Amino acid sequence: MNALERSIEGALFAAEDPMSVDALASFLGDIDKSEVRAALKALASLYEGRGIHLVERAKRWHFETAPDLAHLLRKEREQLRRLSRAATEVLAIIAYHEPVSRAEIESIRGVQTSGGTLDVLMEAGWVKIAGRREVPGRPTIYATTPEFLDHFGLSSRRDLPGIAELRATGLLDPVEEAYEELTGDESGPVDDEDNTSRDA
Amino acid sequence: MNALERSIEGALFAAEDPMSVDALASFLGDIDKSEVRAALKALASLYEGRGIHLVERAKRWHFETAPDLAHLLRKEREQLRRLSRAATEVLAIIAYHEPVSRAEIESIRGVQTSGGTLDVLMEAGWVKIAGRREVPGRPTIYATTPEFLDHFGLSSRRDLPGIAELRATGLLDPVEEAYEELTGDESGPVDDEDNTSRDA
């Protein structure tokens, strides 16, 4: 193991939060980023099959225990706060459609979303306000955070389960768009559907 | 790496405190202690020369970063920060009126001065405690330091422009008037000037 790998191993081990390549490079004294990346790769493969894994989530790296040890380690831990059904659903809608306004969330769920639900998700650090949509009324739009990806074990939003199929089958498009697609209706979307996010 | 070693690796990583062989053996479901010891030895030698070490202290095992990385993991960062407006005002008052008590500073500024402001000035090395005033309550009095003169390029406090000069340069004019003078605008100051100039 070379000196850079040792330093990165030590730093990530001691760090309280995940670290990006940039943060590591500058923390360790202006190391070339490509070297840092190479060292991270080497380390990650070194830890394969071990009781600890080195993983990348939202472009930030951290060590965590191997998922198959969950049964062993879980018993000692306090239970995670259970997310309500509404909160889970709102979280999924934000993750798959981001950035998305509250009205858009409500139009998918067919019910009003209480402000409390969004607060819970923001307090958990999984959702943040991502600005306003530049349409009349300038509604606030929401998006997920790196901590969200972290917590749910996703490297990036592309890892969201089934997102590629959902996108391919048009299930992330607003109803009006999907309707036109199906019927070949050219009358154009109505105003408010027009604003709904067209996810990247 | 065998399953027991993996489990011990994960358990020690996630544990909040070092664990004894006994604790590990019972935590992992009544494993034979000699097996646990053997696994710990194997793990410890695996980590030799790495950025993380597995060590035994007072019969309890834990991971720690390699001692030779300590210098890397502790960083000193110097940060340049501009003195806030409030702190600059307090500093100016001390410079013009020293030695001066906090109550006197407040009466000159016309606003309360937080203790934090004086702390910042002392941390910067520009202000020091110059004793107590021999009046009831014996308030602490403050004065500037030689570093203050240094930093501001003054050879002595007499270099500070006097009141008459300040008036001549317009620095004593009420802000609104000075603003009009500069812009020839009769409409009065714009909003934010208006707020700041009258925060007394």
Add this chain to the structure above:
Amino acid sequence: MNSGFLFAETPQEKDNQPPGMAAEDAGDSDALYLELEGWEGPLDLLLDLARRQKVDLREISILALVEQYLDYIEQAEALKLELAADYLVMAAWLAYLKSAMLLPKDEQEDPSPEELALKLQLRLQRLGAMREAAGRLLGGNRIGRDVFLRGAPEGLDIVRKTRWECDQFALIEAYGRVKARTAPAVHMVRERPVMTLESALDRVSNMLGVTLEWMELREFLPPHAEPRLRKSALASSFVAALELARLGRAEIAQDETFGPMRLRRVQ
């Protein structure tokens, strides 16, 4: 045909509850109420009913679904259970949809019942997809449940030292500012050029009297006024225009948001 992932069971789903209405199998009157509490609104109830058709959400029979929903609501009403307004609104809308679907084609209004039904189906598919996604999301390796972070990280020790900056000018200016602020102040109210509402009303209504054509609000402003007077005139002319419209003496048009506002006399 079946898109698979739409139907995978998800851990937090209530799908493993026996299908059918709770009121039937429980027999006590608040069971249905309790189950209604369990739904996240009428769309959720519809989705649940649709899933019981045991076909791909793209193949469901909307008519059957509508009937199931209406039955459900009817039964709730028979049991004199309190139903949230949105369930009743949905019931009314579905009843309308059902009657439209049963009408002969040529008597149909716009939008057609086919369109409404298809859109309802699309909405259910979308909600179903998100519910499915939520389940799979929660099924992943979550920190604190499946994987664990280091229990007692040493932390990276970053000692921050602050070096404060300030210059001589800022210092002297600050003193000047304090002195100026605490010096006795003399306040004077300056006269500002304004156009009062009364004169704007006169002016706008006189000018409207001249022509029947549309005129832009801007054209009512005094042409050579200095900027601040012009601003005031714009504000008071706008209010005057609203007032004249209220009195029925003028009409106002604006083609787009923030577009020019136009004004015309009402004969």
